[in-house]
Amino acid sequence: MAAQQEVSPVTGIIDECLVVIDFGEHEGKSVLEVADTQPEFYDFLIESREGGQCMIRRSKDKCFRLYVSSTLQ
Numbered sequence: 165m166a167a168q169q170e171v172s173p174v175t176g177i178i179d180e181c182l183v184v185i186d187f188g189e190h191e192g193k194s195v196l197e198v199a200d201t202q203p204e205f206y207d208f209l210i211e212s213r214e215g216g217q218c219m220i221r222r223s224k225d226k227c228f229r230l231y232v233s234s235t236l237q
Contacts, residue, residue, distance in 0.1 A: 173210045174199075175220060178228055183220060186229040195230060 172195070175183045180196035190198055190205060199206045212218045212232045219231045 174213055178220065183228040183230050186231055
């Protein structure tokens with residue numbers, strides 16, 4: 165039996181340490197770093213994902229980047 169993989173409320177099955185925020189004052193920080201140091205912003209990311217406003221894209225350099233759009237709804 166395979167071990168169950170933990171699912172992040174922000175990044176899904178991708179490890180939070182592998183996803184970099186690509187906007188605002190937290191640009192360049194991993195989602196895991198923000199979860200540890202900025203719990204209010206992490207809550208905002210969770211709400212944005214639940215509202216369908218988050219998008220994770222893999223860039224040319226193979227990094228996962230997190231975007232939040234205020235125009236998606």
